[in-house]
Amino acid sequence: MWFSLLENVPDHEWRMSKIVTTLIADRQYPEKMLIYAENHNQSISGGCSFAEILFGKIKKDSPGSKESLLRGCSLHKMIRLITFTIGGHAYLNFMGNEFGHPKRVEFPMRSNNFSFSLANRQWDLLAAGVHQDLFSFDKELMNLDESERVLSRGLPNIHHVNDTNMVISYVRGPFLFVFNFHPTDSYEGYNVGVEEAGEYQVILNSDELKYGGQGLLKENHYIQRTINRRVDGLPYCLEVFLPSRTAQVSKLTRILRI
Structure with missing residues (x-):
């Protein structure tokens, strides 16, 4: 699903409703769903890896390379986070996907004369740069479920899907997930509904510097108190950056x- 979306449609034309309906297509049997965000064909037929599609052929000193890396890194994190938390009860993490492996991997087979030339991972990429940042984010993503048992908390209440603003929000247990897929627009004080009145603390932010982000969220954004206003069909709301x-x-x- 992600690959047809990324390859055929410009970022600003992505439809949040299509993303959501595709990811939750089989809600009748969530315990039988195995979800993942990697290109499963990369090791079978030599297809591009998830990161290769997002980053493209980037040269470090080429014009626009910094912007392209930021885009690719940002979407890599967001896509894995929403795939991990909006679907069923099992998530498959491909070796290499977690640190944005840039090249396809191909098993030895008849079509390549049983060559091992592409049957390897570039673990040296973890030493620095965007691949180290993506690996750090992935570890936090895995820790999120290990410590909070997100996947065992039942299916989420998806209450906010806005194709114009390109924002998706849903509640799963005591957790609020908010995604802004818009390529250029940021929102200050964006209203999203919540089921419980109280204080909410950001426990995972894809934009942190240690994950290759820009660090735009400041200390005052990390703890928010609900407002007694009905939004998205829920009794309370948060105003989030x-x-x-x-x-x-x-x-x-x-x-x-x-």
């Missing part, structure tokens, strides 16, 4: 009785 191409996971840390 959403930089373009970023995602946030917030946890209800203090319940307020109103």
Whole structure:
């Protein structure tokens, strides 16, 4: 699904409703769903890796390379986070996807004369740069489920899908997930609904510097208190700062009785 979307449609024409309906297509049997964001054909038929599609053929000193890397890194994190948390109860993480391996991998087979030339991973990429940042984010993503058991908390309540603003938001247990896929527009004080009144703390932010982001969220953005206003069909709301191409996971840390 992600590959047809990335290859055929410009960023600003992505439809959030299509992303959501595709990722939750089989909600009737979520316990039987195995979800992933890698190109499964890369090791079978020599297809491009997920990162290769996102980053393209980037030369470090070429014009626009910094912007292209930022775009690719931002989307790599967001796509894995939404795929991981919006679907079923099992997530498959491909070896190489977690640190944005830039080249295809191909098993020895008849079509390549059983060559091992492409049957390898470039682990040296973890030493620095965007691949180290993506690996750091992936470890936090895995820790999120290990410590908070996100996937075992039932299916999410997807209450905000805005194709114009390119924002998706849903609640899963005490967690609020918000994604701004817009390539240029950031939103200050964006209203998203929540089910419980209280204080919400950002526990995972894809835009942090240590994950290759820009660090646009400041200290005052990390803890927000709900407003007694009905939004998205839910009794309360948060006003959140959403930089373009970023995602946030917030946890209800203090319940307020109103």
